[in-house]
Amino acid sequence: xxxxxxxxxxxxxxxxxxxxxxxxxxxxxxxxxxxxxxxxxxxxxxxxxxxxxxxxxxxxxxxxxxxxxxxxxxxxxxxxxxxxxxxxxxxxxxxxxxxxxxxxxxxxxxxxxxxxxxxxxxxxxxxxxxxxxxxxxxxxxxxxxxxxxxxxxxxxxxxxxxxxxxxxxxxxxxxxxxxxxxxxxxxxxxxxxxxxxxxxxxxxxxxxxxxxxxxxxxxxxxxxxxxxxxxxxxxxxxxxxxxxxxxxxxxxxxxxxxxxxx
Numbered sequence: 072x073x074x075x076x077x078x079x080x081x082x083x084x085x086x087x088x089x090x091x092x093x094x095x096x097x098x099x100x101x102x103x104x105x106x107x108x109x110x111x112x113x114x115x116x117x118x119x120x121x122x123x124x125x126x127x128x129x130x131x132x133x134x135x136x137x138x139x140x141x142x143x144x145x146x147x148x149x150x151x152x153x154x155x156x157x158x159x160x161x162x163x164x165x166x167x168x169x170x171x172x173x174x175x176x177x178x179x180x181x182x183x184x185x186x187x188x189x190x191x192x193x194x195x196x197x198x199x200x201x202x203x204x205x206x207x208x209x210x211x212x213x214x215x216x217x218x219x220x221x222x223x224x225x226x227x228x229x230x231x232x233x234x235x236x237x238x239x240x241x242x243x244x245x246x247x248x249x250x251x252x253x254x255x256x257x258x259x260x261x262x263x264x265x266x267x268x269x270x271x272x273x274x275x276x277x278x279x280x281x282x283x284x285x286x287x288x289x290x291x292x293x294x295x296x297x298x299x300x301x302x303x304x305x306x307x308x309x310x311x312x313x314x315x316x317x318x319x320x321x322x323x324x325x326x327x328x329x330x331x332x333x
Contacts (some may be wrong), residue, residue, distance in 0.1 A: 079161040097135070139253070159291040164286055165283075
C-alpha cells in the first residue's frame with residue numbers, strides 16, 4: 072500500500088530526503104496538545120492509580136522519550152498541502168509501506184506502525200475486559216492483550232498501552248488527515264542504537280531506499296528548490312518529478328509529471 076508524507080520547504084526536510092531518514096518527533100514538538108499526552112489517562116482513574124502505584128518513579132516520564140512519525144493515506148489533501156506543505160511551496164513523498172519492514176530488520180528493534188484511531192471521546196481504560204491492540208511494522212494484523220492488574224505489571228505491556236493511547240486523536244479536529252503513525256516506544260528510545268541519531272527534539276531513523284516511490288512538488292515551490300528536488304530524485308533513480316496540479320474540475324487536485332513553468 073502507498074502512504075504519503077507532507078514536508079514544508081525547510082532545509083531539514085530536504086536533508087531528510089537527501090540522506091534517507093524519517094524524523095520522529097518527541098511529544099512536546101507535536102501540534103496537538105492532547106497528542107502523546109498523559110491527559111488521555113485522566114478519565115481512567117483506577118488505571119491511573121494502578122500505574123502510579125506500580126511505577127511511581129516512571130509514571131510522569133515514561134513516555135517523554137517516545138517519538139512519532141506521521142503519514143497519510145491521502146496525497147491530495149488540500150488542508151495538509153496548505154498547512155504541512157506550506158501553501159504548496161513544499162512537497163509530498165509517496166512511500167511503499169510494504170518496504171517499511173526493512174526498518175525494523177535493519178535496527179533489530181521493534182517499531183510500531185498503525186492507523187490513528189479517530190474518536191469522539193477518549194476510551195476509559197477502567198472498562199472491564201479492555202483489550203489493548205498492538206502491531207509492529209511488518210505484521211498484518213493486530214495482536215491483543217487483556218488489560219488487568221497482572222498484565223500491566225509487564226513493562227512491555229505498559230509501553231503498549233501508552234502506544235495505543237498515542238494512536239488516538241480527536242475525530243472532529245483531525246480525521247481529515249487520514250493519518251498512519253510510526254512509533255518509537257520505550258525500547259528504541261532508551262537502548263541506544265548506532266543507526267539512530269538521538270537529538271533533543273527527536274530521532275533520525277534511516278529508511279530503506281527502495282521504499283521511496285515518487286516525489287510530488289507543490290505548484291508554488293521556488294525554482295531553486297525544484298532544482299534541489301531534481302537532484303534528490305536522481306539519488307533514488309526516479310524518472311523525474313511529479314507535481315500537484317489544479318484540476319479543471321472544481322475543487323479537485325491532480326498529480327501530473329512535472330513540467331517547467333514558462
